[in-house]
Every structure is written in structure tokens, then in C-alpha cells.
Amino acid sequence: MHIGVSCCCFRLVLESQTSPEWKSQASPEVKGQSRRNGKVKPRPPPEEKGVSADQLRPPLAPPLPPDHAQAELETREASPANFLVKIDSFSLLDKYGIQKLETIEFKAGDYMWRLVIYPNGNDDKDHVSVYLAITDTSALPKNWEVNATFSICLFNHSSGNYRFSLGREQRFHALKQEWGFKKFISKKDLTNPSNGFIVDDKCVFGAEVFVNKNTECLSLKSVDNYQYKQEFKITNFSKLKEKWNSEEFTFGDHQWLIDVYPNGNGQGTGSCLSIFLRRVDSNNRTSSERVMPRYTLRIKDQSNNLKHHQNTGSGIWFSASTGNSWGWHSFIKLSSLNDPEKGFIVNDCCVIEVELADVLAVTSTCTMCRDSRTVPVAADTGIELAKRLKGCSFKESGGQIQVEATMYLAQLQADEIEMETREASPAHFLVKIDKFSLLQKHGIQKLETIEFKSGEYKWRLVIYPNGNGTGKDAKDYVSVYLAIANTAVLPSNWEVNATFSFCLFNHVSDKYCYSLGRARRFHALNQVWGFEKFISKKDLTDPLNGYMFEDKCVFGAEVFVNENKAVTECMLLKSVDKDLPYKREFKISNFSTLKGQWVSEKFTFGGHEWMIQVYPNGSGEGAGQCLSIYLHHVVSDNCSSSERVRPCYTIRIKHQSNDHKHHQWTLSDYWFSASKRDGYGWASFIKLSSLNDPKNGFIVKDCCIIEIELALQAISSS
Known part of the structure; x- marks a missing residue:
């Protein structure tokens, strides 16, 4: 999502209004009128402020008491994505009794917004109140609703960093056009020189607004949990040249075959036999459909059935994007294969056997996900390169084995996770896992989703059903991370600042439980951020909590890229002589x-x-x-x-x-x-x-x- 931005300079000049002649002496019975385009509307009584002439619809009501009257703040280096307002001579706001300061409009997510600042608080004179208001609502359709995640910030002149409120999602609609904080910061903390928020009577407020839009989601389910076994005899084995293919066979509603390279392939060429399991029905399937079987390939010992040579693969997605052929380049050394005492080749015949069990299938549709109990959730998700044997991911690609090194995961401590409840589904990504217990049953330690797009970058969720920590209780938690993907196309020394949230769907309340939005910097040395202890397995699987329903659970993510191209409004407050x-x-x-x-x-x-x-x-x-x-x-x-x-x-x-x-x-x-x-x-x-x-x-x-x-x-x- 691109953030629409522009740049603005705001100079605010405040003059003295102490002359007695400035006081209104209108008769109490006289009522003023405001006018625009020949249309008039009653003005409030003299003691109230005027109504803007461009408001021919009812003006905004005073902000309703927000759910979060007290702001919770975190520190970031990056400036806000959408808006900055610099106020010079901040003390003059208090001196001249300016109770409410509305900024210019700025654009975010195809909507117009403004900050509303109460220097002396909104019902609390000891705090500064700050709100986000949606504007230009007359152009919106009837019964409009906008779900947006926003943060409000203050610049710290001493550290050069920004203090942000944690990102919260709120629903803006005709009856609730403002959300914010009655107690964003105390005036005492704001004006304390040692805190660095005001220097030379200047302070800087800012805002980020990310409009949430539903996207597709994924469904993961168990297709087959029975065992399939089939044997293939390769006669005249010594006469084979480059490659042998088995006949096709069906398992888990999919077509498969075995590829054998008698003299090796890739790194095994000339020294080993190579063997792969290949899914062959992918041309008739959608590009986002993926299958994860547990499979064993073996060369049978024809003289002693107890000495077969075999390897087992599991936790690997067969798909168009990750490859539909998986196996081993160096399955068995040719010297061992051709040793008569091993019994692998008898009468120039080699017997290959495949055994499959417990297929997990992922299917995708374009259905929007709202209620995972009734909607067949589907979407951008679901690819994982799982561990084999010694913990390496392996893949056939151009005859070469590609081994993935373990990536450093930046941890957010468990006590940092603060959750909130929302009705709206996440803006970018949902993954529904049917038969969640199968992940543990089949030893799937890591689940990586396919890439989804946000802010012109590609991302994926990484879920560890049995935890990813090193502590004694690590296995008692589910770990969740956000990883930036496809970094090879990014420029040298790339850096991406993004605010992200993870969520879990609650089937009982029909709402989502979100981690509060956190802004983190992704770069070459730190491509993954998340929570080692996102939720305990006990809490996740407790039926009373509602996160697991009929062995189904739904994870989600929102990722808002901070482009750092904010609208900048500079307010210069200047006190001048009262006679001017x-x-x-x-x-x-x-x-x-x-x-x-x-x-x-x-x-x-x-x-x-x-x-x-x-x-x-x-x-x-x-x-x-x-x-x-x-x-x-x-x-x-x-x-x-x-x-x-x-x-x-x-x-x-x-x-x-x-x-x-x-x-x-x-x-x-x-x-x-x-x-x-x-x-x-x-x-x-x-x-x-x-x-x-x-x-x-x-x-x-x-x-x-x-x-x-x-x-x-x-x-x-x-």
C-alpha cells in the first residue's frame, strides 16, 4: 500500500487580544448566523464558538470517551508515515486560551484526516488531549464505515526519536468520527525540559493512519490420514540412461510419480543415485494450491527385507511456487547400490517403493474471510520449507540442492505483548488451520506462509506450533513471526520500517484478538520480527477461550509500511504587541x-x-x-x-x-x-x-x- 502524502508548512501568528474592545457586546437576544453560498444556519449563543461556514451538515459532536483514555507509548527512530505538525511558541496556546487546535487535512488510505489537539486537555486540564478525526465525510457513501489503525506521536528533541502511542484499530463512522486519547501526555511531562519534548518552546506532534482492507485467507486441512504404499520394479536397470519415471498413481486426490536418476543428478551426478517424488497434477490446479504429504522412498533389499535403504520427507509443501518435485540428489552411493551383497539389484532389477501418509492440503479461493466458522477461508498463505534429517531445507532446482540457513529471529519479550479485541478482520492476511493437532502429530515444527503483499513489499508469517524458544517452557508456547520476503530484488543496504500486528480469531465472541501495533526496522541482518511466546498452547487449546473450534484456529497479520513521506505542517506561534x-x-x-x-x-x-x-x-x-x-x-x-x-x-x-x-x-x-x-x-x-x-x-x-x-x-x- 502506498501512502499518499504531500508537504505543507504552517505558520501560526498569535496576536494579543487584551483590548477591552475585543469583548462582544451583542444583545443577549441577538443570534448570529453563519453563511456559505447563500445558505444560512443558526449560530450558537454568543458564549460559544462559531460553526465553520463550510459545514452545511451537522458539525462533529464532541469526541466520545475513547476506549483508551491513557496513551501507552513506545519509542521509534522512524518518523510517522503520514503527518507531522511543528508548533513554535507552544506556551502561547495556553496564554491566549486557545482550547482546541485543528491541523490541516492529510490523506491516508484514500480518506482525509486531521489531528485535533487540546493543549489544555479535553475535560482534563492536567493533560494534553489528542484525537484523530476523519474529514470530508460528505463524499462518503451512506452508512460508511472506515476501520483504521492509527498511532499518534511526539518528537523527542534530546534523543532524536519519536514517542508513539501503540497502534490501535478503531472503527470510524457517522456517529463516531473521532478517536484518540484524553490523556495523551501530562502537561507536566510535556513541558519538563529534561524529557526533551519541548525545546525553545517548540514541540512536534505526528500521526500514522493505516486503513484496513480485507484480503484473502488460507485454509489448511487434512485430506487423507491413511497409509498408501506402492512398489515399482525397474527391469534392465543397467541399461537405463539419464532418467526413469514411474507410472502415475493417485493419493490424497492428487497425481504423483517417482523420478529416478540411475547415475545421479546435480550434486549426486556420477557418484549417487538420485530419487524424487513429483506431483504431476499441478497444471490443473490453482497456483496457490499446495500439498504436504509425509512420504518415504526406499530401495528394497531383495534378499533381506530388513535392510532396505530409505529416506523420509515431511513438512514440505509441494506447490507451483516452491516446486512440485522433492527428494534427494545423493539418495544412495552407486558403490553401495551395485554391491551384490546389499541385494538392491538382483537379475538387473531394482525395486523402488513409495509410502505416503497424512496429506495436508491447502486450497485457495477469493472469498473474503469474516467468520471462520461459516466461510471457507482461503488466501495468500501457506508455504514452508521444512527440516529434513539434520535440519536443512532442501529443494531440487536446476539440478542443484538449495540449503536454507537458519535466520536470526528478533524477539519481542513475552511481557511486551499487549492485546486488544476488534471486530474487523486483519487488513492483509489470514490463515485458517484445520486439524491444528496434526501439526504436532506429524512433527511439523515450523509453518511458513506464502508471500503476501503490503506496501510494495512481500511478507510471510512464520508460525512455530511448538514454540521456537530455548527456555525450559519454550515448547509450551506458540511462536509467531513476520518475515520480509523476496529481499533479493531490494537495493543494497535496504531498510524497511513497518508497523505490524498479529491476531487470533475468537470463535466464541466472533472477534479478533490483536497484538498492539509495533513498528520495527527490517534490514538484511534482521529480516524477521515477532513473538517467541505469542500465546501459550494451554490458552490456545482451551475450548473456553474460543481460539480453537473443532480443531480449527485462525491466525492473521496486518503490515503497514512506513514510507516516511509525511505531510509536514509547521505552526509558528508569534506573540506581537497588543497595539498592533x-x-x-x-x-x-x-x-x-x-x-x-x-x-x-x-x-x-x-x-x-x-x-x-x-x-x-x-x-x-x-x-x-x-x-x-x-x-x-x-x-x-x-x-x-x-x-x-x-x-x-x-x-x-x-x-x-x-x-x-x-x-x-x-x-x-x-x-x-x-x-x-x-x-x-x-x-x-x-x-x-x-x-x-x-x-x-x-x-x-x-x-x-x-x-x-x-x-x-x-x-x-x-
Whole structure:
């Protein structure tokens, strides 16, 4: 999965608002209106903040109490995958009473998101609260739902690392559009210089968001658990040249044959007889279908049945991707084979016998996996190169034996595993194992899945049913690891940072139990990460726990690659002199003769152009009853489409005989941008009856005086 990213710089300038004139003196009975495209909606009472003009649907409700009010943090070197916001002069947020800070939108998984930060906490003034909110939901279909795994982080200036909340998956929907932490970090810990989160009054927050999408899954089951035996006589053995093939035979619903190289093959050429078991029906099967038989190939002693020469193979998948021919290049030395005393060749006849038992078969379909009790789960999974004899994996490929060395497994300690429950299935991979007990019965120590794709890389799960540890109790646990695959195609000195989770399906609750998302660095010397003690075999097999149902269990994985191409938003908070707020007055003569609307001349403030729009007889819901008034940000051709401006502004109608009786409204929570070309203000700024009352002094000699006062809170530029 590619992470869609862009880069943005956010400069936040906060000006003093201590002047008494900034306080709203609107009459209690006057209700403001917000407007966009001629549509109006009631504003909240004066003591509440304004509603964004671009929200013609109901605004987000305050975040519901999250399941995880207290964040659990871990340290990483890699920066977050999707978003960073740098806040300069963080202390000014508290000084000027900015209770809520919403970042710009960023994209992850084809959805738009933003961080919502409460510097003084959301219902807890001793902590900083941080939430992730999904945005632009009006474009989503009815009854939309988005399952996403997210982490929120803080940069540590001292160590150069990031402190991340452990990745948690949550379901975002119309009634729950925000998830996060009421107590992300205490203000005491955040502001403590020795902790390194704030240096020179600067701090950096970040976020990773990975949208979860279901994929295919695998079904592993026992096809046959009976024993099959067949004998083949090779006459005129000494006259054989390169290769002899047996006739085909059927076992476990599959076709097989034996390949014999009398003078050897590959490394056995000229010194040994080579012999292989070959699956021959693979052309009629799907590429993801795999078969694991337990098989023995033997050359019979025709004079003494107790001295046959044989080798046994087990735990090996026969498939299109791993090879459908498995066996031994150096099965028996030619000197031993041709020794008359051994009885292997009598009257120029050699007797080959094959014995098979307990076939495990893997089949794949394109069915999405939701409930493993009723859905035939299938998918990307299931290949393993098992141990033979002294513990090496072996395979015929181009006449050569390929031996796999044991790979170092990076362990996460058992006490590090923290689990959570989710309804949603994992985003990338599921493996369903039917007849789990057969793994132990047939001595399958290691189960490697085939590759699955995530973030343009290939991965596989590695499961040890009887554990992979060295301690006394290691065999009492199931070990699970994530391995990056196909590394030969990666560049030199490759490095991949990925956040991953493992899960187990609970058949009783119909939910998944996940390890919390962990970010780890995969590289040439460490290609595998996981848990030596993922779950105890006792807990896994206890029917009351629900992980095993009719000898079936379901493992899963999510892997989110961190591309480190995050949207970066830089907020520069700057305290300026309290006498600097901009103030300008406009006189509207012949007020009674105005029709439609009146627009002020343009004026410049904060490097941007503005104008005021007045509807003397009201607009929208205020039409015929109230005067409507709006502030417009004039977007120039040179203005970046991603540039945003957030002013704190007061618009007032002046009482022309008493400076203490002006009628005014103040707003400070709206972002003006090139993408929002509408004015923002009030459809019901003042009732016409109050405006036209001579006693109020708002209109004198058919002249009305409008005054605007602005202080720039923030400027965001990309």
C-alpha cells in the first residue's frame, strides 16, 4: 500500500487580544448566523464558538470517551508515515486560551484526516488531549464505515526519536468520527525540559493512519490420514540412461510419480543415485494450491527385507511456487547400490517403493474471510520449507540442492505483548488451520506462509506450533513471526520500517484478538520480527477461550509500511504587541437607499486582502428581518490553493453618540482559504427594528458606520 502524502508548512501568528474592545457586546437576544453560498444556519449563543461556514451538515459532536483514555507509548527512530505538525511558541496556546487546535487535512488510505489537539486537555486540564478525526465525510457513501489503525506521536528533541502511542484499530463512522486519547501526555511531562519534548518552546506532534482492507485467507486441512504404499520394479536397470519415471498413481486426490536418476543428478551426478517424488497434477490446479504429504522412498533389499535403504520427507509443501518435485540428489552411493551383497539389484532389477501418509492440503479461493466458522477461508498463505534429517531445507532446482540457513529471529519479550479485541478482520492476511493437532502429530515444527503483499513489499508469517524458544517452557508456547520476503530484488543496504500486528480469531465472541501495533526496522541482518511466546498452547487449546473450534484456529497479520513521506505542517506561534491589531472604519451614506448588498473597498491586513459584505435587508434566514454582514478573504491569483488564514475579527455597527453601546460580534475559529471563497459571518447580525431605532444611534443622517478589527492568529502555507 502506498501512502499518499504531500508537504505543507504552517505558520501560526498569535496576536494579543487584551483590548477591552475585543469583548462582544451583542444583545443577549441577538443570534448570529453563519453563511456559505447563500445558505444560512443558526449560530450558537454568543458564549460559544462559531460553526465553520463550510459545514452545511451537522458539525462533529464532541469526541466520545475513547476506549483508551491513557496513551501507552513506545519509542521509534522512524518518523510517522503520514503527518507531522511543528508548533513554535507552544506556551502561547495556553496564554491566549486557545482550547482546541485543528491541523490541516492529510490523506491516508484514500480518506482525509486531521489531528485535533487540546493543549489544555479535553475535560482534563492536567493533560494534553489528542484525537484523530476523519474529514470530508460528505463524499462518503451512506452508512460508511472506515476501520483504521492509527498511532499518534511526539518528537523527542534530546534523543532524536519519536514517542508513539501503540497502534490501535478503531472503527470510524457517522456517529463516531473521532478517536484518540484524553490523556495523551501530562502537561507536566510535556513541558519538563529534561524529557526533551519541548525545546525553545517548540514541540512536534505526528500521526500514522493505516486503513484496513480485507484480503484473502488460507485454509489448511487434512485430506487423507491413511497409509498408501506402492512398489515399482525397474527391469534392465543397467541399461537405463539419464532418467526413469514411474507410472502415475493417485493419493490424497492428487497425481504423483517417482523420478529416478540411475547415475545421479546435480550434486549426486556420477557418484549417487538420485530419487524424487513429483506431483504431476499441478497444471490443473490453482497456483496457490499446495500439498504436504509425509512420504518415504526406499530401495528394497531383495534378499533381506530388513535392510532396505530409505529416506523420509515431511513438512514440505509441494506447490507451483516452491516446486512440485522433492527428494534427494545423493539418495544412495552407486558403490553401495551395485554391491551384490546389499541385494538392491538382483537379475538387473531394482525395486523402488513409495509410502505416503497424512496429506495436508491447502486450497485457495477469493472469498473474503469474516467468520471462520461459516466461510471457507482461503488466501495468500501457506508455504514452508521444512527440516529434513539434520535440519536443512532442501529443494531440487536446476539440478542443484538449495540449503536454507537458519535466520536470526528478533524477539519481542513475552511481557511486551499487549492485546486488544476488534471486530474487523486483519487488513492483509489470514490463515485458517484445520486439524491444528496434526501439526504436532506429524512433527511439523515450523509453518511458513506464502508471500503476501503490503506496501510494495512481500511478507510471510512464520508460525512455530511448538514454540521456537530455548527456555525450559519454550515448547509450551506458540511462536509467531513476520518475515520480509523476496529481499533479493531490494537495493543494497535496504531498510524497511513497518508497523505490524498479529491476531487470533475468537470463535466464541466472533472477534479478533490483536497484538498492539509495533513498528520495527527490517534490514538484511534482521529480516524477521515477532513473538517467541505469542500465546501459550494451554490458552490456545482451551475450548473456553474460543481460539480453537473443532480443531480449527485462525491466525492473521496486518503490515503497514512506513514510507516516511509525511505531510509536514509547521505552526509558528508569534506573540506581537497588543497595539498592533488592525482596525478600520467604513461609512455607508444614503443607507436607506441601498438595495441588494453593499461591499466595502478592499483593505490589506497580514499580507492578505479583505473586504466586508453587508446586506441591509438581510440574506438567507435573516432576509426581511435582520441586517446580514460577512468578512471576505479576497483570493489573489498568486495565492496558493493550500494557503490558509485564521484571523480573530470583530465586526461592529457603531453607536454614533455613545462609544460604549456599539453592537458587535467576534469570531476566531474559522480558516479562510483559497478553496473557500465564501464570506463568513452572520445572517442575523442585528434585527432591523433595532438597527433603525433612532434611540440606538446606529443610523444618523442616513449614515451607518461599520468597523472591523482584526488580529491574525494563524497563517498556513504549503
